[in-house]
Amino acid sequence: MRKMKAIVKARSEAGGLEFRDVTVPEPGPGEVLLKNRVVAICGTDLHIYNWDAWSQSRVKVPLILGHEFAADVVRVGEGVKNVRVGDYVSGEGHLVCGFCDNCRTGNGHVCYNWKGIGYDVDGVFSEYFAMPEMNIWKNDPDTPPAFAAIQDPLGNAIHTVFVADCVGKTAAVYGLGPVGLFSVAALKAIGAAEIFALGRSNAYRLDLARKLGAHHVVRTKDTDPVDYIKAHTGGRGVDVAMEIAGTPEAIQAAIRSVKMGGDVVILGIPNAEVSIDFAADVVFRSVSIHGVTGRRIWDSWFKMKGLLKSGRLDVEPTVTHRFPFDEYEQGFELMKTGNCGKVVLEF
Amino acid sequence: MRKMKAIVKARSEAGGLEFRDVTVPEPGPGEVLLKNRVVAICGTDLHIYNWDAWSQSRVKVPLILGHEFAADVVRVGEGVKNVRVGDYVSGEGHLVCGFCDNCRTGNGHVCYNWKGIGYDVDGVFSEYFAMPEMNIWKNDPDTPPAFAAIQDPLGNAIHTVFVADCVGKTAAVYGLGPVGLFSVAALKAIGAAEIFALGRSNAYRLDLARKLGAHHVVRTKDTDPVDYIKAHTGGRGVDVAMEIAGTPEAIQAAIRSVKMGGDVVILGIPNAEVSIDFAADVVFRSVSIHGVTGRRIWDSWFKMKGLLKSGRLDVEPTVTHRFPFDEYEQGFELMKTGNCGKVVLEF
Amino acid sequence: MRKMKAIVKARSEAGGLEFRDVTVPEPGPGEVLLKNRVVAICGTDLHIYNWDAWSQSRVKVPLILGHEFAADVVRVGEGVKNVRVGDYVSGEGHLVCGFCDNCRTGNGHVCYNWKGIGYDVDGVFSEYFAMPEMNIWKNDPDTPPAFAAIQDPLGNAIHTVFVADCVGKTAAVYGLGPVGLFSVAALKAIGAAEIFALGRSNAYRLDLARKLGAHHVVRTKDTDPVDYIKAHTGGRGVDVAMEIAGTPEAIQAAIRSVKMGGDVVILGIPNAEVSIDFAADVVFRSVSIHGVTGRRIWDSWFKMKGLLKSGRLDVEPTVTHRFPFDEYEQGFELMKTGNCGKVVLEF
């Protein structure tokens, strides 16, 4: 049985990662075997690296981490019909059942039975890995592997940006981590009228938002975001606010920063309950608040493909750091500092 | 100057209504003069009658109350083009500017500059009253005046029911006041798969919900609504929940009673902030929450007209009491007890 | 190898059906084996029975006909995950690839690679048959088998009715074959304001439309449908017209019978080109014309399930004739006369 290197969460403690030899898997019926070119580190991987409360309750060790990748198909299992050896692919990080009412109506992102690759089951941080054909996405051959590898989180941003209509509209993005930055890039690509990028204080990321073309970049540690937005929208607020910071304060501010009849899209995960003045802020103002998770399978992927093809979606500035696969530790440590965009590991 | 009787909020105190002689108004440019057949008492009128905190902060006395009516056009002002003497009409209770971005894109219900007839300006509880042509709705001659008079609140229900897709879907209605009951009737008319009508304890209204065809009628004082709904939807929850009770508990329960990817529509006005677990209840479950106010102008009215025409929207059971106009005090007192559906006053 | 009876298109000529002994199939990986309760005869089956031009070009004999059924699962193949022995099921009549951009975005009804069960591959007119798990629909145990068996064509009607918004709107149905009649029933269930049912001359079917609750039933041999509709809609036309007759005249009339900004939905298959005055009838009137085929997979099925559950979708009058499976010939001959609704065969 052939062996390969993998990044394994081996022990129930912070940072307990090991660079281990594990067995190269066999592709089962309906599965394909992939050989990695590039993988990318997600905030979820960092949560597990830090072994926070969520990780402790959800992850069973030992587990191979990771779900963002660009790879080549090297073998196909029995019954695989649409994917071929040699295909250059990435993949959806959620395993869905395909049979529940949500899956069967184009809403697999809210499958009742979904599992997360790299936290519920073994992930992709290894030289080879197997994946169901139904999770495979064929990349455009022209897409550089580092950009192909980030499509899962870019897809989160695409999903978030398309929940409400942002084309030709004013939009605010709270939180300038990688998904927030991708959202700025996506809003730029689809012709948002004015983009307000709102970050707490990280100069590196505020600067990235500026590079991506945000019309307004606001450091919320110094400037009240709601006041700023109101002042720059004739007192009315933006059409759409996206909350990707995951704090109670940002959720409250996002709700107050949209216009009457506006939309709030929440992808961030606050770790406490949030108090909302529904009467004044939601009902009388006819505001809609949309919780969002994952990507639309596969609608977000097709939109992403189209926007990449258009030449208008510029993700280049967001992929800021590259390390060899076996120097992954440096990548995780850099991500802890926040002084980066997207960090990828190359094979 | 001709005089007429009117129900006037004359003094800044609870119940301070007077049945006064006031001057019959002249229709200004773009306005029509109407002679009432039937008016209906809204919860808003009761708020003013009770002189609650909202009323005290918003209403300037003296003021003629009321905004729900069925009437005949008896004169038209200069420049009126589409309404004629003899037309049998009702009208939209919100005055909107017609020029802001919301008004100009079919979203006048979220006009930035709207005013409420009967609380911001003089209302319709008088023998005659003037109204802008643009607020007039021509009734089908076959519609009985008592049903024509309740279209403004029926329109609230229509708006609420159409915010999310309820056709062939499971739906829960929290709160069985008149608008809640209208919502049950509207859901029935459009083929909702299963309707859960949820009221706290008022037997009269729970019984009305049953008459209107709710598939499940639940007394929430005794039965936990979320548990009940989950138990009757395979553990998943309803597609859409409507919150028309206006309590923090009902808002929390409504959010928890929808399925993954479900919609919550809030028309009720809670008088306190509500604590929400966004991570568990909204984001990871991809739930959308929609604040709703008023009626879509005029989309909700056209839908209402069509549903009334279809023969499938049965509002008869909801109009439970009729009083002569000058015995309005009985109507208000009855409404305070809650043992009624809609109460109308006849001329 | 066990044998069973099947209705086989054996020879390349009209009526060339045989009631043959064939082998009971084995369910392959991902497939289930079904034992029939009731099957229903589709217009497609009749086309093949009549061996018309379409059949001659598409069907390769010998072939088992049929795709409408209600059956029980008696065995499951390898890898089947969601369907169990004993499940009472029906199924989607189109085999789709699940991988093309249409399939992957909830639009499997326009899969580039679809095949028709019962005309491209062997169908279900036999005691047992195998089918992919992904095509299986679990029936509500309360649904009588004769009604469960007609869900494929009922689903066509549901799809057609939901292409444009018909709730509370005026709608015309051209063509009163089974799918036209189902459309009338569906429009009734969702509260269409006024339903115009338009048939050429078949008294049996005009009468069925009346029983299903159409507000207007028009015999177009005698009465011009466009004139009639205009006369009963204030000169404007209906909101939506559905063309299920499949004639050039009906397509032209359908387009002319909608209001400015109205929608035309075409499910009928005309056997000649149709001349359209785009300037006058389509562009200046902002009319939309929607070609429709099949059912949305599975959105139409879920809507159908919900409407059946609501108690508002009355299909009982449409299933007019029942024959034993081995007397299928009578069913086909009756369908040729047109004096029937839906014809089912019972095991």
Add this chain to the structure above:
Amino acid sequence: MRKMKAIVKARSEAGGLEFRDVTVPEPGPGEVLLKNRVVAICGTDLHIYNWDAWSQSRVKVPLILGHEFAADVVRVGEGVKNVRVGDYVSGEGHLVCGFCDNCRTGNGHVCYNWKGIGYDVDGVFSEYFAMPEMNIWKNDPDTPPAFAAIQDPLGNAIHTVFVADCVGKTAAVYGLGPVGLFSVAALKAIGAAEIFALGRSNAYRLDLARKLGAHHVVRTKDTDPVDYIKAHTGGRGVDVAMEIAGTPEAIQAAIRSVKMGGDVVILGIPNAEVSIDFAADVVFRSVSIHGVTGRRIWDSWFKMKGLLKSGRLDVEPTVTHRFPFDEYEQGFELMKTGNCGKVVLEF
């Protein structure tokens, strides 16, 4: 009574324009008086200049032409509430009733009672003109008058592009007159994946399409557009085709060049009936065909404002020629040659 210069269609013959002295109008109730900065010549004006069949049947001489303008408000009539002296404005070229069911539901572009400024009533090709406040659009002060003046036809393009979803999708534009070129620019602004610009042979306009960023520019005199599109979309066709050429051939090609489930949007006005193979091209392929006229009032205007604000909608290359107002004849003659984009007249 003050006099001013106006371009008047004076005689019922081709080219029968006169540069006449006419009276400066008074703004009536609800109207404003405007002083022109720039006007633009529409294809409609050219139709009247050429005195074609449509013009002869519709236009009553004498008539002031024109409906595209950028102007300043110099007086306001009685009852005007939202527009002020000094406002820098443009306006909607259709007068609509505001009361019919289409107007009242945000669909004024399909008002049953609309009239065209500059062909049904006197237009704007004069130093001053009066217009209802309800038709006025306030320009961003930063918008150059030549760009503000072309918003009416740019709005046609915006309307056309937004009828179907083009964001991140492949799109074809048949016809490269000014509205076709604007459509290319709009598609570029919203991130269309690939834009196919299809013109018959006019090199000037094919070149403009290239400058605006079309990914493919095809001279259809030499190259079959359907073959070309199929060859560049994996054999499937584009998501959306826009027909702005107004020929039967282009309509047929547009329908055949979309993918299964695709959308065709027709703004062009063919002067003959068009034969359509509904079975093969529309029904079995589930294609939708949308007739489009005018602009959504005011939705298209707000989208246009937002896209101009975004910095992504580049209209600069499309305004190719400027003449002084009194040299209008040169503008009309240039437009007859087709060797131009948009032609404006400056005051």
